[in-house]
Amino acid sequence: MAKQRVAVILGGRSGEHEVSVTSARSVIAALDRERWDVVPIGISRSGNWLTPGETVAALDAGQRAFTEEGAPVLAASEALAALASCDVAFPLVHGTYGEDGTLQGFLEIAGVPYAGGGVAASAIGMDKALMKALFREAGIPVARYSVIRSWEYTLAQNDSMALIDQAIGFPCFVKPANGGSSVGVSRARSREDLPDAFQAAFAYDDKAVVEQAVIGREVECSVLGNEHPEASIVGEVVPDRDFYDYDSKYSQQSTTQLYIPAPIPEGVARDIRRLAVRMFQVMGCEGYARVDFFLTPADKLIANEVNTIPGFTSISMYPKLWEASGLPYPDLLTRILELALARHQRRSR
Template sequence: MTKRVRVGVIFGGRSGEHEVSVNSAKSVMQALDKTKYELVPIAIDKNGRWLTGESYLQLRDAEAQSSYDASLGESKEASTELSGQTTPEVLKSESGLVPNHVINAIDVVFPVLHGSYGEDGTIQGMLEMMNLPYVGAGVLASAVGMDKVFMKRSFSAFDLPQVQYTSYSRKAWENNPDEVMDDVEKAIGYPCFVKPANLGSSVGISKAKDRNTLKRALNLAVAYDRKVVVEQGLDAREIEVAVLGNDNPEASVPGEVTPSNEFYDYRAKYVDGDSVLTIPAPLTPEQTEEIRTLAVRAFQAVDGSGLGRVDFFVERTTGAIYVNEINTMPGFTEISMYPKLWQATGVPYPKLIERLIDFAIERYQEKEKIKTDFSLGE
């Protein structure tokens, strides 16, 4: 019998996207072909503790049920049920990272982590130090893709079309709020979108229509990051494309998001459930081809690998296409846009996971060809 590949699925994390990560990981773990892969679930709680994944999920499910039952006036029974759950084992090691017996049990890592400490190059750097293959972007692409300021600068270097934007530090906002708002009004105008530079899932994003809403938006954004980005607001359609691969990436068919709210914020994405995803997006053949080409170029601009979702604006009045951003670890539940786009392109969810694992191993093997010693006698 062929030995199964041991896949360490890491999920949770310390970022504001913890809940999204847990839901993505559940979908991945359920879809893994158990005849090919052996699952090694590892959770990171909101305090940064590394825990055994299965018992952590059981505890979380019980906590969620406890909260729900408490709202119905059944907290006593719920707390009793919760107290019977197995407490997750904390993974300990002298280095404070992952112990050797866990590392040795893993052939490849699937870090289903979104946002800070998971999608920004930090855990990727740790996995590089451990010499483990892992799914998704490397350290550089993760860091650049996470920081919207440097991401946009990378796009500019590849001559990718973008909306007008500017950025500010938290310190600049705290020290000179009127000066910052004056600058936004002069450089960008209204409406505009204010975003934390290093976060995803639309956490901390607001639309500003005047000076008062701009002030509230900036106060919200700096609560989530030390840098903020302010972008020109357009009357535009929101188009998304999934990219898959390493050195020769492919783009999926485009999809269109019609948000339930004024824009595609966190509530529209994860709470209301009323946003409409249209796949394939109703675009002309020429628009479709241009967007797919730009998606691959945006992926290459940050030196992406494995997967990425590239988001676009298509201005309603002119049809102009703008690259908005790349997400190097997009939401990964079966109903998330990234898997749905590949489903529509002919790659079902379980096969998509398998291809991502294969790409992770391929990239690792390519990296292993790099010489790490040097002799003057060569």
Template sequence: MSRKLRVAVVFGGHSGEHDVSLRSAQAILRHIDRERFEPVPIGITRDGQWLVGGDPLRELAAQSRLPLEGADGSESGCASGSTGARVLAVPEPFWSGEVDVVFPVLHGPYGEDGTIQGMLELAGLPYVGCGVLASAVAMDKPTAKRLFTSAGLDQARWLVFTWHEWERERSALIEHIERELGFPCFVKPANLGSSVGVSKVRDRPELVAAVELANRYDRRILVEEGIDARELEVSVLGNEEPVASIVGEIVPSREFYDYEAKYIDTGSQLLIPAPISPDQAETVRRMAIEAFRVIDGAGMARVDFFLERPTGRILINEVNTIPGFTAISMYPKLWEASGLCFRDLITRLIELALERHREQRRRRSA
């Protein structure tokens, strides 16, 4: 009998999405097929230390804003104190041959943006998900939007500026935002996810406060027009021949699907499948695959859309290359509704990582 593949599940990290990453890792560790794979949990603290051995997930969760989840998806407490994990300055298992494939579950900067992907490329290790280019492009919202425009994918109007520009030209920028986008609008850090640092803005004072909040997370600030729309999501899976799941809809418990509505409140609804027409669903799925290909995606992504209520227009919002894997996350839920259970989804993602790595090695050795 062949030995089990050792799969390093890497979670935590520097970004504002640290806590969400722990929940995603917990779900993957819970559902991975242990008859085929031996999971190796590797945690990264908020200050960049690597935790290996023992129970790094529980150790990081003791300081988390979000409790870990019980087997039924409910929140469960987490004991504090040391769990026997070793603290390393560098990811020793990657260089020592202790793992066969890596499953990064690092949402946001320093994980979803091409940084760890580049390190794994240097280490010669296969890893789940998009490569360096696609990860970096999708994480940088303005860059992704420019590529979507070049591909002819409709999207809401937007503009981007730096904090330096804001300090130097604040009055002019406010007037430009009012003239070109109007109120309400949304203000976001250019590089982040899970709706961290996102604000809905209705007037000038709220705009100033929202820009200051976004600047805590990024030197570049993205502003998007507010539209009356439903929020649709679709999951993409594959390498050279990606496929799209059925379409789901988010009905947020708050005015928009912010961090609290996603992970803290319990009133948000996930409608699977989304109550839209077959033609609309097909358009969303086609656009999702096109966006995935535009950024040169691989493995997985969740693609988010707006369905404008007054016009019926379908607008792409963004591509998430390491989507959430929590008990309430759309990515695994959409695949489950499409006929692929959580365990088999994880297996397929690992297979895609190995396939992509073999193809890369073949080209390098040619």
């Protein structure tokens, strides 16, 4: 088969910029060079688009973030020409302006096939409030939650706190509705913790999700496919602190443990895989996604979230689960890109 060109898009404006760069390094290193010519395109923290040459230079220099390089997207003629020359794009921009449907919409308008979920699935996957409402409507179990906007909290702080007291209880988690990698997430053990928790969440979004703290194990499942998605074996995350926060996920000092496969009964693992595929389909996902659950001591499953652009770092669960399921990392990346091309051809017809 003739080699094809793949644009790996990385960086971006969100608080997950560095995670995106790290993920992209892993993907670029692992892509099968007999199958793919790689064209890296970086996006700076300010939203500027770097040329492939600028991106390669920054990566070779060991930069973990792109700051001053590039040009605004509408003026980034060389970067856009490089993108247009590619057969398929692999967006690895985590968080807002990359994982939330905006970049996917841009690629749709440009007519460039791209890996991962489409506009609607990406937007729902980024907005935890919409995602949980969709799951609840579909009869998928979720933790108790409430949605509080920044102006509601500012105008009626006592009412917001009373709502949490009555509807959620403590401990609870306060999260930006739009975000990932646990950026801006806090665990509130009591009412006194809420002001700092809301301040952290509202620094990233004007809508916060306040969610019951579920007592249970954190289990994850990787899903891959378009019309007929398949689920990987199940893994378990055992954080090295109160919850699986940003440092627990990405710090070199983290002692978080990943168990692959998860030490759970086969019947429970089968239920997790089945529900992971259902959640993937309910959201309208295609390509790939990681699905996260809580497993209570009574073996009850509580849906946490679907991550439409999961981490692809060397320690990330998504590729590790497929590796353990018999699909090596380079082959997984090729499969993801082939699914992107197949979806584009189907929709073009």
